[in-house]
Amino acid sequence: MKLIMAVIQDKDSTRLSDALVKADYRATRLSSTGGFLKAGNTTFLIGVEDDAVEEVMGIIQKNCRSREQVVAPISPMGGNADSYVPYPVEVQVGGATVFVLPVDHFEQF
Amino acid sequence: MKLIMAVIQDKDSTRLSDALVKADYRATRLSSTGGFLKAGNTTFLIGVEDDAVEEVMGIIQKNCRSREQVVAPISPMGGNADSYVPYPVEVQVGGATVFVLPVDHFEQF
Amino acid sequence: MKLIMAVIQDKDSTRLSDALVKADYRATRLSSTGGFLKAGNTTFLIGVEDDAVEEVMGIIQKNCRSREQVVAPISPMGGNADSYVPYPVEVQVGGATVFVLPVDHFEQF
Numbered sequence: 031m032k033l034i035m036a037v038i039q040d041k042d043s044t045r046l047s048d049a050l051v052k053a054d055y056r057a058t059r060l061s062s063t064g065g066f067l068k069a070g071n072t073t074f075l076i077g078v079e080d081d082a083v084e085e086v087m088g089i090i091q092k093n094c095r096s097r098e099q100v101v102a103p104i105s106p107m108g109g110n111a112d113s114y115v116p117y118p119v120e121v122q123v124g125g126a127t128v129f130v131l132p133v134d135h136f137e138q139f
Numbered sequence: 140m141k142l143i144m145a146v147i148q149d150k151d152s153t154r155l156s157d158a159l160v161k162a163d164y165r166a167t168r169l170s171s172t173g174g175f176l177k178a179g180n181t182t183f184l185i186g187v188e189d190d191a192v193e194e195v196m197g198i199i200q201k202n203c204r205s206r207e208q209v210v211a212p213i214s215p216m217g218g219n220a221d222s223y224v225p226y227p228v229e230v231q232v233g234g235a236t237v238f239v240l241p242v243d244h245f246e247q248f
Numbered sequence: 249m250k251l252i253m254a255v256i257q258d259k260d261s262t263r264l265s266d267a268l269v270k271a272d273y274r275a276t277r278l279s280s281t282g283g284f285l286k287a288g289n290t291t292f293l294i295g296v297e298d299d300a301v302e303e304v305m306g307i308i309q310k311n312c313r314s315r316e317q318v319v320a321p322i323s324p325m326g327g328n329a330d331s332y333v334p335y336p337v338e339v340q341v342g343g344a345t346v347f348v349l350p351v352d353h354f355e356q357f
């Protein structure tokens with residue numbers, strides 16, 4: 031038995047959750063901030079048998095991997111003119127930081 | 140030393156907390172959602188000596204075990220008529236998913 | 249690889265975060281309540297190489313250690329007269345409860 035703790039971006043949270051449910055894994059989500067990833071993030075706790083670790087790692091990688099995204103220019107109206115970017119830019123989104131922890135004992139009541 | 144991570148339903152949270160305090164154990168609570176249990180849930184972190192694991196597991200089981208509860212019919216007034224149940228129903232509440240993790244080192248400052 | 253889980257008081261959270269960033273460590277923060285520490289608290293997750301555990305423990309100790317603080321008398325105006333303290337008092341603030349957990353596998357996507 032292992033406990034997989036995966037810190038991922040909020041924007042990938044629903045997609046990862048759906049993919050885990052579809053593969054019959056259950057996860058608990060903790061709201062988290064900062065650190066490993068810049069934007070708002072979510073920490074998933076997933077308890078799995080040893081031989082399922084690789085499959086779950088693959089699901090996380092597929093649904094959360096770091097990638098570039100083109101962000102359209104945002105009008106400064108109602109916002110801060112200092113942060114106005116008049117042309118599309120590429121930003122890095124996604125990414126996951128994953129710890130696989132050994133579990134001494136697992137119980138469900 | 141072990142770290143007990145217990146995911147339980149919100150509705151059992153105060154009761155478990157009180158039972159742990161009474162038995163002289165201290166827990167940190169993380170707000171969590173979804174996954175192991177359907178409703179809103181709480182993740183307890185409880186650091187204990189090895190020989191106290193069984194006692195704490197017993198406290199969790201006693202205060203959070205899965206059980207059936209009769210839910211009285213809810214009037215559709217002000218709610219969604221689609222979800223109106225005109226007779227009492229039994230629903231499963233409670234339950235706990237518990238991981239006991241080994242701890243390399245424990246420190247209090 | 250180790251996962252350091254540190255439960256600290258909210259008031260020390262920004263200071264610890266800044267000190268970790270300055271030392272080039274990255275942490276994820278989980279909002280937590282009660283338990284090990286009385287006031288609102290935050291749980292830091294910090295993944296580190298084995299030989300960095302001591303340094304990070306030192307950073308946590310330096311920025312979060314339990315200490316006494318003199319609290320000026322608070323006027324009962326608009327508050328509860330029962331809790332009025334007419335002279336400065338010393339209260340204990342800070343403190344950290346730290347678990348160092350073994351990590352089987354660590355991955356970043």
Ligand code: NI
Nearest residue numbers: 135136137196
């Ligand atoms: Ni057992």
Ligand code: NI
Nearest residue numbers: 244245246305
């Ligand atoms: Ni030590």
Ligand code: NI
Nearest residue numbers: 087353354355
């Ligand atoms: Ni690997």
